[in-house]
Amino acid sequence: MGMFKRSHKVVLAGLAALAIAGVMTGCGMSGGDQKQAAASGNGQKVELKLAYQLPAEHHLSKSVEKFAKEVNERSKGQIDIKVYPAGQLYNDQNMNDALMSGGLDIGMNSTARWSMVVPALKVLDMPFVLTSYSAVDNALDGDLGKALNQEMEKKGVHPLIWADYGYVQFCNNVKKIEKPEDFQGMKIRSYSETSADIIQALGASPTTMSSSEVYMAIKNGTIDGQSSGQTAILSRKIYEVAKYLTVTNNSYVEFLVSMNDNSWKKLTPEQQKIITDTAKEIQDEIRKETKAEDERCLKELSDKGMDVYVIPKDEIHLWQEATAPVVAKFEQEQGDFGKKLVDDCLKASAAAKD
Structure with missing residues (x-):
């Protein structure tokens, strides 16, 4: 009888161990994961x-x-x-x-x-699809963010x-730019393939170069202007060689x-x-x-003598029309998925309060 009780306890212990192992396996935990979880739980x-x-x-x-x-x-x-x-x-x-x-x-x-x-991330560089800070927040907290997260996880x-990081603007040392057609005939520094496409769509000639070359290139007349965020314009002292700043908020970095x-x-x-x-x-x-x-830098750039022009909200559609070929190229490359990503951005912009 005593031997039966001892055997019975051994069987029950074995069944319990198997049950625990089954639960952990059912939760998707491998042997290595189980050890890691146990070690972490023990304060490792x-x-x-x-x-x-x-x-x-x-x-x-x-x-x-x-x-x-x-x-x-x-x-x-x-x-x-x-x-x-x-x-x-x-x-x-x-x-x-x-x-x-x-x-x-x-x-x-x-x-x-x-x-x-992850080519889908190029949607953030698309011109004038995310038209305000709250639009960016709405998009990344919503459907756009979910879709991009899934692409990263793959x-x-x-x-x-x-x-x-902030919005991208244009500055130059030739003339005040208020409309897309004002870019005609200008040489503008670009920082990426999409940036070059945007500049070309606006009627200017893109020139790709590193940020460290921009100051002297504008000063020497190699280029007329450049595309970057206002924080970079301030920190690199581009305001010393470029008088005109156009706040387009065209792409978000x-x-x-x-x-x-x-x-x-x-x-x-x-x-x-x-x-x-x-x-x-x-x-x-x-x-x-x-x-x-961004707001602080704009004010400081103005204080340092730059002629700052902010495009009115009711004229954004003119810039969207001018740069539509850039968005179309992205949608063609990414197919229906690309079109959905752009739609997610536009919906977020439409729902934005600022």
């Missing part, structure tokens, strides 16, 4: 490498540093994000490969760089923060803080929540900071 620290290539003093860099600091503190030692700034670990050219392969856990890079891997990358999907899946649900909640807070802060920074 998770170390993550985060890299970005912008200068450490840039406002987006400061936001990413704050994100890492907040996660480390809120996890109470469970997560340790080590930050490698200003291209110390990876630059913008090799960072995406490192993220997709798992050589890097978290990275911040421009969507312009990511669009070489590449083994989990998006964390859509980090606003985004950076993306994203995480290798395998690194993400190794975290416990509690750790994932800490990262997700912190990322959302930082994203909201970046949005406010970017808009405020």
Whole structure:
């Protein structure tokens, strides 16, 4: 009888172990994942490498540093994000490969760089489809953001923060530009393929060059003007060589803080929540900071003597018509999916309050 009780206990213990294993397998946890979850639950620290290539003093860099600091503190030692700034670990050219392969856990890079891997991201460069800051927020918080997140995840990358960089404007040293036809005959610096397409659609000749060459190129008359954000116009002192600034808000530049999907899946649900909640807070802060920074720079550029012209809202349709071929090219390349992405942007713009 005593032997029966002992055997009975052994059988019950075995069944219990099988039941637990079945539940964990049913939840999609592999043996390695089970060990990781158990280790994390027992207080084992998770170390993550985060890299970005912008200068450490840039406002987006400061936001990413704050994100890492907040996660480390809120996890109470469970997560340790080590930050490698200003291209110390990876630059913008090799960072995406490192993220997709798992050589890097978290990275911040421009969507312009990511669009070489995920062409759908080019929609953010499309001219005059996102016509205000709140339109951008609406789009990335809504259907557009969901669709772009899914495209990123197909590449083994989990998006964390859509980090606003700001709108793109035009400045030149020849004449005041108020209408699309004013671009006729001008030579304008572009910074990407889509940027060049926009300039060409407006009737100017695009010239692709690095940002470091722009100042002397305008000063020497090699080009008449350039396309960039007003923060760059101010920081690079382009106002010294270009008198006229036209605030078109034609394209919106985004950076993306994203995480290798395998690194993400190794975290416990509690750790994932800490990262997700912190990322959302930082994203909201970046949005406010970017808009405020853009407005500050415009005022300062005006104070420094630039002739600043803001295109009226009721004339945006003229610029949309002039640059329609650029949007059509994107939709042709991306098919019905591309058309849907553009529609998502236009709907977000129509619903915007500013």
